[in-house]
Amino acid sequence: MTAVPATAPTTAPASAPTPSPSLPPQAAARPYQSYVYAYPHKTAYRPLPDRPALRDLWRGEAKDALSLYLHVPFCEVRCGFCNLFTRIGAPDGLTGRYLDALDRQAAAVREALGDDGPVRFANAAFGGGTPTFLTADELVRLCDIAEGRMGADLRAVALSVEASPATATADRLAVLAERGTTRLSLGVQSFVDEEARAAVRPQRRADVEAALGRVRDAGIPVLNIDLIYGIDGQTPASWRTSLDAALAWRPEELYLYPLYVRPLTGLARRTAHTDRDWDEQRLDLYRRGRDHLLAHGYEQVSMRMFRRAGAAPQGPDDHACQTDGMIGLGCGARSYTSALHYSFDYAVDMGEIRAIIDDYTTTSAEDFGRAPIGREIDSDEARRRHLLQSLLQAQGMPVADYRERFGSDPRADFPAELAAFAARGWLQDGGAGTVLRLSPDGLAHSDALGPELFSPAVRAAMAAYEVK
Template structure:
C-alpha cells in the first residue's frame, strides 16, 4: 500500500486541534449508504460530460498490512483469487463502458492503479490489468498520465518493466520511514536495504515521476530521526514527496496497541510537519498541498492531491468510487479483515455490474462544499471568480461563518478578502482541522452514525 488512509471524522472536531481527518474526498465514504432503488449506470451517466474522465482501478491486495492502515485491502490472496478478481474487474469494465453509451465522445484524461498494492499482481496480471483499462474501457494509457502505487517488496524489475512499457508516468512507493525502529513501531516490517533496492529499480525503469511517501508522528520518532528519513528520501531526488501525519484508526493494528490521542502528540506532529515542510522547501521543492511537495520544474504526471476527486471519475474494483455530478457511488466499505474478505468474495461472484448499489447523492449545497474543499486545500488556492461563475454566488455568502472563523485564526491569506481565496502557511498546516469544518451537517451526521466494521 502507498498512502495512509483517512481517519473517520468525529461528529464535531474540537476547535484548534490540528489533526481531525485527512480530507481526500468529499463526501467521505463512511457517509455512503445502500441505495434503496439502485439506479442503472446508463441513466446515471446519461447527459454527463464524458470527454475528460478520470479512470481508477483498485487492487485490494497487500503482502502485509501496516499498523496504521485502514485501506480496503486484504493480506495475500488464496490460489486463484487474483485471477477471479481480474475476471470480475473485466466484467465490470465491460458493463461500465456500455453504460457510458455513445451519445457523445468518451475519453480519459488520466488513469491510476491503486489499492491495496497494485504491484501485488504478477507481471502477467499487470499486463491484463492494463488490457482491461485499454481494451474494455478504451483508455489510451500511453497517451495520458498513469500513476501506479507500489511497495518495496513488490517493486520488482519485471513488474516495473510492464508498467513502464504500458505508459506509467508516475510510481508512488510507500516507504513511511527509513529508520528500522520506526518502521517496526508502525507495524510495517521492512529493511532499509530492501527499500533502497526498490527505489533503485524504480529509477532503473525510467518512469518519469517517482513519489515517496513518508509518515511523521510515529512512536519514538524525533526531529533527528525524521531528518534521517527526509534526507534518505532526498538522496533519490524524487520528483514528488508526500508527508503524512500518522493517524490511529479504529480496527487497525496500531489502534489495538496504542492510544496516542493527546494534545502532546498533536504538537509533536505539527512540529515535525513544519520541520519537514521547511526542509523540502529549502531543497528545491514546491508545496502543492499540506501533504504534497513537488520538485521545482517537474511537470505533473498524475492528478494532484484532492484534484483527482473531481466529478467524472470512473472507479473499477470493489474498493473504488465513481463520481457523477449527482451521485457518488461505490461498493460497501469495511476495515476489519473478515468483512473485507467477504466483500471481495461477493465482488468476484458478481455478474451484473449495471447498477450503482452504494453511494450518496450530491445536491447543490454539497457541490459548493466540495468545490471549496478541493480548491482551498490546494496551496494555489481558489479564484473567487471561478466559484462565482459556477454557483452564481460569492463563497463568503455561502460560508460566512466558516470563512470568518478561518480568517480569525490566521488561516486565510489577506484575511480571505482578496480575489484569491488561499490558505496561509499556517492554514495549510491545519488543513486536517479546516477541511472537516466544511462538512455539511447531514454528511457529518451520516459519518457519526456509521458503524465501523
C-alpha cells in the first residue's frame, strides 16, 4: 500500500507537531513492541459524547476515491495468537442477523455520504474474522450489500478477501471469483502440523495444500499466503520447510508475521514470552525468511510483505489503506474522515465480543447514522500518521510529497525521532536524502520504530485503556 494516497488532502495545517520523546540512540530497542497496522490504534479511541451525525462528518470530504471495508467477525476456531475482533461460530442464524444489520448500516452510511459530489470507491476488502466463514449464498449477499447499497463496482476495483484453509471451499471461491475478487489471502501460518498445533491452530498440511489448489483453480489473480515465525518449537529448518512449501505454489504475495502473545489470547494463558532470547530468535527467523524470499525472486514491500517480481499489485500496498477516506461496515470495522477516525466498541475477550456483536445486530438504521466511538485527528496526528505509514514501506517517503501535503519538512517536524533512528542505523543515508527510507536493519525493526512515532496523547490513551 503506497505511501502517498491519491485521496490525501494537500492543505497545510496551522501548526507543526510537538515532538514526542524517543529512546536515546544508545538504548537497545526491543524489535517486537507493537504491530502498527493502523494509527491511532482503537485502544486510543474513546466514546464521542455528542455521537456526531455521519452526514455532518462527511460533508465537504473528498469521496471520489474511497476505500471500502466490510468486516465479518466469525471464525471456525480462534487461533492461540489471535487478538482480533472475532468470535467462534455463529449459532441460531446469527450470520443472517449480522448481514441484516450490515445491510441497515450500509443504507444509513450511503445516505450520510450525500449527493453533494461523486461517491466512488477505489478499492474494497472483506476481512474479519474470516469472511469465508459465510456460506456461498451469504457471500453473494455480502457482495450485494457492497454493490447495491454502497455503489461499489467490485468487478472494476481491486477486491481483497481473507480466508482460512478450512473455509476456502470451491463454492465460496467460485462466488468470490465471479464477483471480481482480485486477491485472496490465505492464513496458513505454518505448513508444519506440530507448529500449527503449538499456535493453537489445528490444521493438517494436506488440508492446507488442498485449499491452495482450490484457490488456484478458482482463477483469482493474486494469492497471498500468511506465515508466522517465532512459534514454540520452530527451528530454522522447520521455518524453511514452511517457506519452501509456500513457494511451491508461486504465490504472488507472501506475508511473514512475527508471533505476538497478547493479553486475553489463548497463548497468553499458556505461555509467557518476554525475554530477549525470543526477540533474537524471531529476528534470526525473519532475516532467514527475508533472504530466502529475495533469493527466490520476491521483492520486499515492507517488513511483512513480499511480492513476486513481475506480479502486478492488486490494490494498495501494506498500510496505505490507513488513509483519509475509508468506509468501514461491520461492528469491528473503523472509518476515516480527514478529521476523525471512528468505529464501534473494541474488545478481545470472547464474552465482550459476543455482547458487542449482539448489540450490533439490533442496532437501528437511525443509530447507524452516528459515530459512537473515535478519535479526532489534528494536524500533529495527521503528520505522524503519514510519516509512520510511509516510512514503514520499503520504498520510503519522498520528502517533497510530505512538504506538498503539510507545508513543512519532516526532519524539522520530527527531529528527535529521526535522529534516534539515524543513530541506530535504521535510515538510509542517515535520513539526509530526498527520500526518507529505512535501511534493511530499520525495516527489520519496524515494530520498534513505529511506536516511537506515536504522539504523547495517543500513548497516554493507549496506556489508560482497560483491556476487555
